Every structure is written in C-alpha cells, then in structure tokens.
Amino acid sequence: MIQTPYYLVDKTRLLPNLEKMAWLRQASGAKSLLALKCFATWDVFDFMSAYMDGTTSSSLYEVRLGREHFAGETHAYSVAWADHEIDEVVGHCDKIIFNTIGQLRRFDAPSRAKVRGLRVNPGVSSSSFDLADPARPFSRLGEHDALAIERALDEIGGISGFMFHNNCENGRFERFDELLSHIESRFGHLIRRMDWISLGGGIAFTQAGYPLERFAERLKRFAGEHGVQVYLEPGEAAVAHSTTLEVTVLDTLYNGKRLAIVDSSIEAHMLDLLVYRYAARMEPDAGPHEWMVCGKSCLAGDVFGEFRFEQPLQVGDRLSIQDAAAYTMVKKNWFNGVRMPAIAVRELDGTVRLVREFGYADFAAALS
Numbered sequence: 001m002i003q004t005p006y007y008l009v010d011k012t013r014l015l016p017n018l019e020k021m022a023w024l025r026q027a028s029g030a031k032s033l034l035a036l037k038c039f040a041t042w043d044v045f046d047f048m049s050a051y052m053d054g055t056t057s058s059s060l061y062e063v064r065l066g067r068e069h070f071a072g073e074t075h076a077y078s079v080a081w082a083d084h085e086i087d088e089v090v091g092h093c094d095k096i097i098f099n100t101i102g103q104l105r106r107f108d109a110p111s112r113a114k115v116r117g118l119r120v121n122p123g124v125s126s127s128s129f130d131l132a133d134p135a136r137p138f139s140r141l142g143e144h145d146a147l148a149i150e151r152a153l154d155e156i157g158g159i160s161g162f163m164f165h166n167n168c169e170n171g172r173f174e175r176f177d178e179l180l181s182h183i184e185s186r187f188g189h190l191i192r193r194m195d196w197i198s199l200g201g202g203i204a205f206t207q208a209g210y211p212l213e214r215f216a217e218r219l220k221r222f223a224g225e226h227g228v229q230v231y232l233e234p235g236e237a238a239v240a241h242s243t244t245l246e247v248t249v250l251d252t253l254y255n256g257k258r259l260a261i262v263d264s265s266i267e268a269h270m271l272d273l274l275v276y277r278y279a280a281r282m283e284p285d286a287g288p289h290e291w292m293v294c295g296k297s298c299l300a301g302d303v304f305g306e307f308r309f310e311q312p313l314q315v316g317d318r319l320s321i322q323d324a325a326a327y328t329m330v331k332k333n334w335f336n337g338v339r340m341p342a343i344a345v346r347e348l349d350g351t352v353r354l355v356r357e358f359g360y361a362d363f364a365a366a367l368s
C-alpha cells in the first residue's frame with residue numbers, strides 16, 4: 001500500500017495516446033516532441049520515447065532534462081535566454097528556437113553552429129481564454145511582422161525553421177485547418193525558405209473522435225507544398241487521461257452541503273485547475289450522494305469540485321482525481337507544507353511501482 005497522496009501514472013492509459021502519435025508520424029511524416037512544460041515525469045520517458053521523437057522545452061533546465069532522459073531530438077525554446085545560460089543551452093540541444101529577432105541577434109555568435117529557428121506569432125489562435133492566448137493583444141510570444149522577419153532572415157542568416165504555437169486545447173480539426181491556412185497565407189513565402197516548421201502544441205488530436213486521418217493528410221500536404229519537415233509539440237495530447245491523483249478522506253462535515261476534506265490540496269497539487277477556475281474530474285462520479293471534495297490547505301477556495309457518490313463519504317475513503325498529468329505534476333508546490341504527492345507508475349502488466357517520495361527534507365530544501 002502506497003501512502004496517499006500520490007500521483008499514479010498509468011502506462012496502460014498512456015499507451016493509446018502514444019500509439020496515435022506513432023501512427024501520425026508514419027501517416028503524415030510529422031514528428032512529435034513532448035512539451036516538457038506540460039509533463040516532465042522522467043521515469044516514464046524511456047517508455048514514451050519509443051513512440052515520440054524527442055522533447056521541446058521552455059528553459060535551460062527543461063532542455064537539460066530532455067537531453068539527459070529522453071532519447072531523440074532536443075529542441076530548446078525559451079521566451080528569453082539569459083547571457084549566463086546560453087552556452088549550456090547550446091551544448092544540450094539539437095535545435096534552438098529564439099522568441100524574438102532581438103534574442104537571435106544577441107545570441108547569434110554562440111548559437112551559429114546549431115540548427116536555429118524563430119518563433120512566429122500569426123496573430124490568431126484557438127484560445128478564448130486571455131490568460132492562455134498566445135495571440136492576446138500585445139503578446140510577447142514570437143515575432144508578428146512578416147517584413148521584419150524577412151529582413152532578419154536576410155541580414156542575420158542561418159535560420160532554417162519557424163515555430164508557430166497558436167492552438168490551445170483545440171479539439172476541432174476544422175479550426176486547426178483554418179488557422180494553418182491563415183499561417184500559410186501570411187507567412188507561406190517565408191515558410192518556403194525554411195527546412196522545418198514546428199506547429200507547436202495545443203492540438204487535441206489524441207482525443208476520442210478526432211479525425212486523425214484528415215489531420216495526417218493536412219500535415220502531409222503542408223509539408224509537401226512547402227518542402228519542410230513538420231514537428232508537433234504535444235503536451236496535453238501526449239498524456240491526457242493517463243494519470244490520477246490518489247487521495248484519502250481525512251474529515252467530513254456538513255455546512256449546508258456535505259463536505260469531505262482530503263489529504264491533498266488543489267492549490268498545491270493541481271494548481272492549473274485553480275488558475276483556470278476548472279473543477280477537477282472524479283471517477284466514478286455517479287450515485288445519489290453529492291459531496292464537495294476539498295483540499296486541506298488554508299485557502300478558503302481549496303475545493304476540487306462537487307461530485308456524486310454511491311455511498312456517503314467517510315473518513316478513510318480513497319478517491320481518484322482524474323487527469324492529473326498535464327500541467328499538474330510540473331506545478332506541484334509546498335504551499336502550507338502539505339505533504340507532496342509521491343509518484344507511482346502502473347506498468348503495462350498492472351503492477352504498481354513507487355518511484356519517488358517526498359518528505360520533510362525536500363520541503364526544507366526548497367527554501368532556506
């Protein structure tokens with residue numbers, strides 16, 4: 001028995017996503033790089049890397065983690081690199097992608113020997129949430145101006161690819177297609193000068209019912225018409241539905257609603273839900289009894305959500321909170337000193353392996 005709270009990464013639930021990515025590569029030629037900002041639980045990287053082509057990153061430490069733990073290509077991207085880290089970044093990566101022409105100029109000399117790219121912001125996205133919208137007004141994410149980009153390509157040289165990331169939890173192929181057509185109409189003449197194009201993440205192509213064949217055909221056509229190698233940077237699509245947060249009920253009370261307090265905290269262990277004001281997902285979520293499941297931090301709104309159960313909850317009951325992989329384990333923190341969830345992995349044969357536990361020493365070491 002593993003002491004709760006713990007994240008349980010289930011390889012049998014990860015596998016269908018991985019198989020779709022491998023199928024997509026074979027059908028379209030597009031390579032998939034895991035976006036480490038979303039999921040960086042490196043114990044399962046060997047398993048994932050058999051189906052994917054490498055990693056992409058948002059910082060020096062992610063670049064290094066990708067290089068050290070995930071076979072295949074290592075793409076380095078960051079909103080801004082610092083002078084003191086650029087040599088190490090260049091040392092770890094296969095390709096480096098700059099967010100601005102300014103950064104490209106600044107680090108021209110140390111990055112010359114690498115394959116280099118530039119992030120381009122097409123000014124449109126599939127996001128309706130301002131906080132996560134790369135095309136929000138005044139967005140700092142990538143260069144917007146085709147003329148300025150063209151001038152930089154000519155003046156600086158040595159740029160062989162672009163990265164576009166403007167999809168966000170986009171489960172509609174038609175919208176993806178529209179956005180790609182927009183990119184082609186604005187930047188097609190520059191894309192044709194490139195060898196590779198990354199279309200970023202945010203495309204929910206592993207979800208049930210997504211028209212994978214049409215997606216593959218569109219990617220293949222894009223690659224063929226422009227003469228480029230296409231990359232995708234799936235985060236959420238790679239790990240969706242693979243992981244749970246396993247918790248235990250510590251107390252129950254009635255305050256006009258039935259409440260259960262568990263040995264975890266949405267703020268400390270599933271922060272992304274709180275930031276975007278989403279409820280967690282519980283399975284099963286059916287039955288006559290409705291309960292609000294709450295975290296144990298001091299935050300008044302530390303609530304996972306309201307769920308239905310067959311029986312009234314009791315102290316000691318075990319609950320499984322779903323979808324705890326994407327943007328969850330990477331954001332866990334020590335707020336309130338709540339015990340950080342351990343990490344366990346369910347192997348394909350059903351055995352569960354405890355891979356990491358955190359204790360007081362880790363809590364103390366995070367500050368000084």
Ligand SMILES: Cc1ncc(COP(=O)(O)O)c(C=O)c1O
Binds near residue numbers: 235
């Ligand atoms: C540049 C870039 N690539 C890839 C991703 C991964 O996106 P997702 O997890 O939605 O697939 C992100 C997410 O923010 C991103 O900013």
